[in-house]
Amino acid sequence: MADPKETRNAPQSFHARGDANAVTSVEIAAAALSVVWLVVAVWYFLAGGAAASGGGFAVTLLVVVLPVSMIWVAAMAIRAARVMREESARLQAAIDALRQAYVAQSQAGKGQPPHPQVVKRLDDLGGGIRNLESTLAMLGGIRQAEPQPGHSPAPSGADDQPTLSLGTPAEALQPPLSTDDLIRALHFPETAEDTEGFAALRRALKDRNAAKVIQAAQDILTLMSQDGIYMDDLRPDMARPEVWRAFAKGERGRTIAPLGGVHDRSSLALAAGRMREDPIFRDAAHHFLRRYDQLFANVESQLSDEDIQSFAATRTSRAFMLLGRVAGTFD
Incomplete structure (x- = not known):
């Protein structure tokens, strides 16, 4: 029999994926701005603005297409940021659920021991959240340090630590542990x-x-x-x-x-x-x-x-x- 918790969580995940593919207010606003710009551009050219300015066909095409392209690039960036924020929230909820299950099981006395894969799953989910947060920071124009693609993190027993400029260890910026x-x-x-x-x-x-x-x-x-x-x-x-x-x-x-x-x-x-x-x-x-x-x-x-x-x-x-x-x- 399926776990009731899994049954309750399944519709949420389904609707979340459906919402990500649906048309949102961002796309509607982008479409409206594109239409307004095209109307203004057509009116300007029909009124003789192109002849007065002396621009050629390439300049005219650039004036019409470039603003519309920028509008949709901005819209896609906003949509991507929203989707990643929602995904980050779902990952955080999954971590909280796994954490509660792990603690409850490990404190259950002589009950069934916690499965070692729980800890690995927590680490994987935590890494997913860090990657999403790094991407969001990049979209917002914030420069944030993150691992190089394809570079695996150092094992827990390694003594080498990432360093900042002038050889300052990253951990030196952390307040001392009480x-x-x-x-x-x-x-x-x-x-x-x-x-x-x-x-x-x-x-x-x-x-x-x-x-x-x-x-x-x-x-x-x-x-x-x-x-x-x-x-x-x-x-x-x-x-x-x-x-x-x-x-x-x-x-x-x-x-x-x-x-x-x-x-x-x-x-x-x-x-x-x-x-x-x-x-x-x-x-x-x-x-x-x-x-x-x-x-x-x-x-x-x-x-x-x-x-x-x-x-x-x-x-x-x-x-x-x-x-x-x-x-x-x-x-």
């Missing part, structure tokens, strides 16, 4: 209605170092959810802030053993088995642990003891505690 936004983003939004959580997540994704950890955490959380491992089910023993600071300064082994405060046997066993048997899961886990280690080492000096406690309570940190214990980081 501690509250970083902690909120690492915890991920609570529900689909958590507007503050999504706003913090968007701001964090503009920061290069934070974005790497968030993307790695999203990947590993999705993989663990396939085995029924959810961070909200874990109740780890929280280590003291000085233990976290020792970890940031490079201490390993028994000194930082309290960080492995996850004692849920089921989750530990499932994660350890997946680590041994699934090379994709193992690579994703080690990649996440490296990114988390680098981020915390960079921000530790800026965090108060209370901030460290909040940092350690996020879903991302719980995943670090679980996987770090499985990987032997705290041995």
Whole structure:
């Protein structure tokens, strides 16, 4: 049986396509202006204006055709801008729907885990919106930086960043990420209605170092959810802030053993088995642990003891505690 949501969305898409092909007020206005211009031009030439001006046939044709052509070029540009704005709105609505489905499914406890293709679909739709917005900016005469055609974006793990003139990194123009936004983003939004959580997540994704950890955490959380491992089910023993600071300064082994405060046997066993048997899961886990280690080492000096406690309570940190214990980081 078809999904009721898909049934409701189908007529909207159909009518949107039909409206895009229909005659609009823009075409009517362009046609009216063309007729008015042709009438004025015919009256002028019949009244003897052409003979008085001494223009030849080519000049006469240019005077008649060029304004009409410009009218229709402007009309087509306005129509294209309107169609792309509508398409951008539909893409944004699709992103919101996918986001709500993803969050609701990932927070559903032991329900069906979110499908990895959801994240890829969100990225594709986001890229479509950016392309549409770039085109709209060009039509409006605004020069806006955009990727070169045929050039694929750099992978999330790449260190190279686009630079502006005189070698200034593009990220240098972004305001620094606040501690509250970083902690909120690492915890991920609570529900689909958590507007503050999504706003913090968007701001964090503009920061290069934070974005790497968030993307790695999203990947590993999705993989663990396939085995029924959810961070909200874990109740780890929280280590003291000085233990976290020792970890940031490079201490390993028994000194930082309290960080492995996850004692849920089921989750530990499932994660350890997946680590041994699934090379994709193992690579994703080690990649996440490296990114988390680098981020915390960079921000530790800026965090108060209370901030460290909040940092350690996020879903991302719980995943670090679980996987770090499985990987032997705290041995």
